Amino acid sequence: MWFVALQMLCHLLSAQNNTPPSCVITAPHSNAYFQVGKAMTIRVYATDIGGSYTGSVSKVEFFSGSTKLGEASTATSNTYTYVWNNLVAGSYTITAKATDNAGTVSTSAGVLVTVGTNAVTSRGISACKGKYLANIVAGSVPANYLSYWNGVTPENGAKWGSVEGSRDNMSWGQADISYNHAKNNNLMFRYHAIAWGSQYPSWITNLSVADFKAEMIEYMDAIKARYPYIDQVDVLNEQLGTHAGGTNYFRDGLGGNGTTGYDWQIWLFEQARQRFPNTKLVLNDYGLENDQNAINQMLGLVKALRDRNLIDGFGTQAHEFNINTLSATAMKSSLDLMAKGGVPIFVTELDISGDDNTQKTRYQTLFPVYYEHPAVAGITLWGYIDGQTWKDNTGLVSSANANPTESPAMQWIKQYMAARTDVKYPFCTQNSENVTAVEEEENAVLNDESLNFHPNPFSDEIKIEVLGDFAYSVYSISGIELSSGFANGSLKLGGSLPRGSYVVRIRQANQTRTIKILKY
Numbered sequence: 001m002w003f004v005a006l007q008m009l010c011h012l013l014s015a016q017n018n019t020p021p022s023c024v025i026t027a028p029h030s031n032a033y034f035q036v037g038k039a040m041t042i043r044v045y046a047t048d049i050g051g052s053y054t055g056s057v058s059k060v061e062f063f064s065g066s067t068k069l070g071e072a073s074t075a076t077s078n079t080y081t082y083v084w085n086n087l088v089a090g091s092y093t094i095t096a097k098a099t100d101n102a103g104t105v106s107t108s109a110g111v112l113v114t115v116g117t118n119a120v121t122s123r124g125i126s127a128c129k130g131k132y133l134a135n136i137v138a139g140s141v142p143a144n145y146l147s148y149w150n151g152v153t154p155e156n157g158a159k160w161g162s163v164e165g166s167r168d169n170m171s172w173g174q175a176d177i178s179y180n181h182a183k184n185n186n187l188m189f190r191y192h193a194i195a196w197g198s199q200y201p202s203w204i205t206n207l208s209v210a211d212f213k214a215e216m217i218e219y220m221d222a223i224k225a226r227y228p229y230i231d232q233v234d235v236l237n238e239q240l241g242t243h244a245g246g247t248n249y250f251r252d253g254l255g256g257n258g259t260t261g262y263d264w265q266i267w268l269f270e271q272a273r274q275r276f277p278n279t280k281l282v283l284n285d286y287g288l289e290n291d292q293n294a295i296n297q298m299l300g301l302v303k304a305l306r307d308r309n310l311i312d313g314f315g316t317q318a319h320e321f322n323i324n325t326l327s328a329t330a331m332k333s334s335l336d337l338m339a340k341g342g343v344p345i346f347v348t349e350l351d352i353s354g355d356d357n358t359q360k361t362r363y364q365t366l367f368p369v370y371y372e373h374p375a376v377a378g379i380t381l382w383g384y385i386d387g388q389t390w391k392d393n394t395g396l397v398s399s400a401n402a403n404p405t406e407s408p409a410m411q412w413i414k415q416y417m418a419a420r421t422d423v424k425y426p427f428c429t430q431n432s433e434n435v436t437a438v439e440e441e442e443n444a445v446l447n448d449e450s451l452n453f454h455p456n457p458f459s460d461e462i463k464i465e466v467l468g469d470f471a472y473s474v475y476s477i478s479g480i481e482l483s484s485g486f487a488n489g490s491l492k493l494g495g496s497l498p499r500g501s502y503v504v505r506i507r508q509a510n511q512t513r514t515i516k517i518l519k520y
Contacts, residue, residue: 017052017053018053018055018100018102018104019048019050019051019052019053019054019055019306019307020051020100020104020105020106020306020307020309021046021047021048021055021057021098021099021100021104021106022045022046022047022048022050022098022106022306022309022312022342022343023044023045023046023060023096023097023098023106023107023108024044024045024046024108024109024280024312024313024343024344024377025042025043025044025094025095025096025108025109025111025280026043026044026045026079026344026377026378027041027042027043027130027131027425027426028040028041028042028094028111028113028425028426029111029132029151029188029231029426030110030111030112030113030188030189030229030230030231030278030279031112031113031114031182031183031186031187031188031189031229031231032111032113032114032186032188032426033113033114033115033116033118033120033121033186034087034113034114034115034116034120035087035115035116035117035118035119035120035429036087036088036089036115036116036117037086037087037432038087038120038429038430038431038432039083039084039085039086039087039424039430039431039432039433040083040084040087040113040115040425040430041081041082041083041084041423041424041425041430042062042069042081042082042083042084042094042096043079043080043081044060044062044079044080044081044082044096044098044108045078045079045343045344045375045377046060046075046078046079046080046096046098046106047078047342047343048100048101048342049340049342050299050302050303050306050340050341050342050343051303051306051307051342052303052307055100055101055102056100056101057075057078057080057098057099057100057101058073058099058100058101059071059072059073059098059099059496060072060073060075060080060096060097060098060099061096061097061099062082062084062094062096063094063095063096063097064084064092064093064094065092065093069082069084070082070084070474070481070482070483070484071483071496072483072484072485073485073491073492073493073495074485074486074487074491075485075486076374076469076486076487076488077374077375078374078375079374080096080098080485081484081485081486082483082484082485083430083433083473083481083484084481085432085433085481086432087115087432088115089115089116089117090114090115091112091113091114091115092112092113092114092115093110093111093112093278094110094111094112094113095107095108095109095110095111096108106309108312109276109277109278109279109280109281109312110277110278111231111278112228112229112278114186119429120427120428120429121185121186121427122427122428123146123149123150123185123186123187123427124146124147124148124149124150124151124427125147125148125149125413125414125417125418126150126417126420126426127150127426127427127428128422128423128424128425128426128427128428129417129420129421129422129423130420130421130423130425130426131371131376131377131378131379131426132150132151132188132378132379132426133148133149133150133151133378133379133380133381133417134149134150134151134152134153134187134188134190134378134379134380134381135148135149135151135152135153135380135381135382135383135384136152136153136154136155136178136380136381136382136383137152137153137154137155137157137177137178137181138155138156138383138388139174139177140177141177141181142385142400143400143401143402144397144400144401144402144403144404145181146185147402148384148397149187149381150187150188150426150427151182151187151188151189151190151231151378151380152178152179152181152182152187152188152189152190153178153189153190153192153348153380154174154175154177154178154179154191154192155382155383155390156174156199157172157173157174157175157176157177157178158174158175158178158191158192158193158223159192159193159196159199159200160193160194160195160196160199160200160201160219161199161200161201161202162174162175162199163175163219163222164201164219165201165202166201166203167201167203167215170222172226175227179226179227179229182229183229186427188231188232188378188426189227189229189230189231189232190230190231190232190233190234190282190348190380191223191227191230191232191233191234191279192233192234192237192284192348193233193234193235193236193237193284194216194219194220194223194233194234194235194236194268194272195216195235195236195237195250195268196234196236196237196238196244196246197238197239197243197244197245197246197247197248197249197250198238198244198245198246200246200249200250204249204253205246205249207253209252209253209254209255212253212254213253213254213255213267216253216254216268216271217271220271220272220275220276221275223275224275224276228278230276230278230279231279231280232279232280232281232282232312232313232346233272233276233279233280233281233282234282234283234284234315234348235268235269235272235281235282235283236265236268236269236283236284237284237285238284238285238286239265239283239285239301240285240287240294240297240298241294241297243285243286243287250264250268251264254267254268255267260304261304262300262301262304262305265301265304265305266304266305266308266310269281269305269308269310269311270308270310272310273310280312280313281310281311281312281313282311282312282313282314282315282346282348283298283301283302283305283311283313283314283315284315284316284317284346284348285298285315285316285317286316286317286318286319286322286349287322288316288317288322288334288338289316289318289322289323289326289330289331289334289335290322290323290326290330290334291322292333292334292337295334295337295338296337298314298341299337299338299340299341302314302341302342302343303341306341306342306343311341311343312343312344313343313344313345313346313377314338314339314341314343314344314345314346315345315346315347315348316338316345316346316347316348317348317349317350317382318347318348318349318350318351318370319349319350319351319382319391320351320352320353320391320394321391323352323366324352324353324354324362326365326366327365328365328366328368328369331366331369331370332369332373335369335370335373335375335376338375339373339375344375344376344377345373345375345376345377346376346377346378346380347370347376347378347379347380348380349380349381349382350370350379350380350381350382351381351382351383351389351390351391351394352366352367352394352409353391353392353393353394354393355393356407356408356409357408359393359394359407359408359409360407360408360409360412362409363409363412363413364412367413367416368416371416381396382394383395384396384397384410385397385398385399385400385404386398386399388400395407396409396410396413397410433473433481433505450466450467451464451465451466451506451513452464452465453465453504453515453517456515456517456518457517457518457519457520458494458517458518458519458520459519459520460494460495461492461493461494461495462492462493462494462517462519463490463491463492464487464490464491464492464493464504464506465489465490465491466487466489466490466491466506466508467489468488468489468508469486469487469488469508470486470487470488470506470507470508471484471485471486471487471506471507471508472484472485472486472487472491472493472504472505472506472507473504473505473507474493474497474502474503474504475502475503475504475505476500476502476503477500477501477502477503479503482497482502493517494517494519497519498519499519499520500518500519501516501517501518502516502517502518502519503515503516503517504517
């Protein structure tokens with residue numbers, strides 16, 4: 001009896017001293033569109049690292065509104081996957097819940113999606129290739145934009161100084177152009193930025209703490225009311241060191257460093273979390289890839305925010321003056337360090353400069369490291385039209401016309417993306433997969449020597465062992481998918497299933513085996 005009581009006490013103490021797991025939906029994005037009868041891949045990045053206490057994630061559950069779609073207990077590089085089949089017309093809020101080994105549960109920010117009767121329109125060169133590839137809109141939308149990109153960030157139009165240069169007089173014109181382009185084409189939209197010690201309104205510099213906080217809240221409330229389909233928001237931009245000269249106005253105006261050393265930043269993210277429940281909250285900065293001391297400084301703030309479940313993304317601007325001359329090895333090392341924050345990495349302002357050959361070589365060296373890193377959820381470039389980028393020699397096409405001349409770097413990026421495996425998201429039609437029978441299917445690869453499952457029947461969990469990587473789906477006996485995901489080598493299933501019969505489909509390469517299991 002005393003041993004049970006001790007276990008309960010230890011569990012209670014561990015729950016009190018525990019960082020909640022991260023839980024971030026990286027696909028689909030808010031404002032994504034899907035076709036009736038087809039399927040939707042939902043991907044969740046979840047870890048139990050990056051805070052004051054480290055644990056492990058035991059499962060991720062997937063929801064549409066209050067309806068549980070399924071769950072996954074295994075991940076590939078911290079990403080848990082579920083495929084929602086047989087979509088029905090409507091508007092949905094997708095969320096996920098991650099549970100760690102101490103029993104602490106985190107709920108993701110929501111993702112707003114639409115299912116309709118029209119076919120999905122392919123957008124951008126990364127369509128179907130697994131991650132978004134986005135760009136900025138400065139003024140008018142270039143005629144060739146949708147040929148290349150499937151996400152949007154306003155270059156300057158959403159910065160506080162642009163929106164509210166005169167106190168209480170909001171000017172949304174430029175931000176509206178970017179947002180409406182994203183909304184009307186189902187693109188991913190990033191709001192850049194809420195708090196930044198550059199391009200801020202001059203009238204904030206003499207406000208009291210009470211007035212500064214009130215104005216900050218008023219600005220966030222206005223953003224929330226105007227733009228419901230924000231996938232990501234840069235809550236705080238360039239707060240490291242002397243990166244933004246006016247950061248001190250925000251620090252002092254929002255109450256200072258306080259007892260945590262991060263009181264004002266925590267307050268800012270708390271207010272954003274309250275107002276943007278369906279938006280991923282991102283901390284964004286530059287000068288990181290070539291300075292791991294700066295990454296570690298940023299991870300200090302990430303840790304404080306992770307402890308409070310207030311951050312969904314580590315944003316790296318990735319500008320040419322920081323990355324041009326890096327090796328692929330050095331780049332990967334820095335991304336690996338960023339990933340120790342336990343949340344996805346968002347590349348937010350990428351540009352690479354050089355003459356035609358130099359720029360192409362640099363893209364060939366660096367771009368795959370970003371795109372293929374398992375913690376990187378997506379990439380936004382900071383301009384692409386010659387003569388219209390903020391840094392010289394970073395353009396990729398000659399003009400905004402429908403058929404511009406493409407630089408060697410752009411030609412290579414298109415070739416690289418075309419060669420990537422087609423994974424049916426984003427901006428892609430994914431057919432539903434259903435089980436219509438429960439008979440076992442045998443083949444040369446997934447035979448009894450390469451596939452084991454035991455015990456069957458089972459009372460608690462069944463262990464499935466396969467040589468190598470494999471995908472799995474669990475179905476009710478009537479063919480309704482209950483959960484799905486990916487695993488390597490082995491997988492335990494059934495812990496959350498009620499008693500009854502089920503079907504498990506195992507897929508490896510082009511081979512499939514379906515088995516009937518029984519929980520008693």
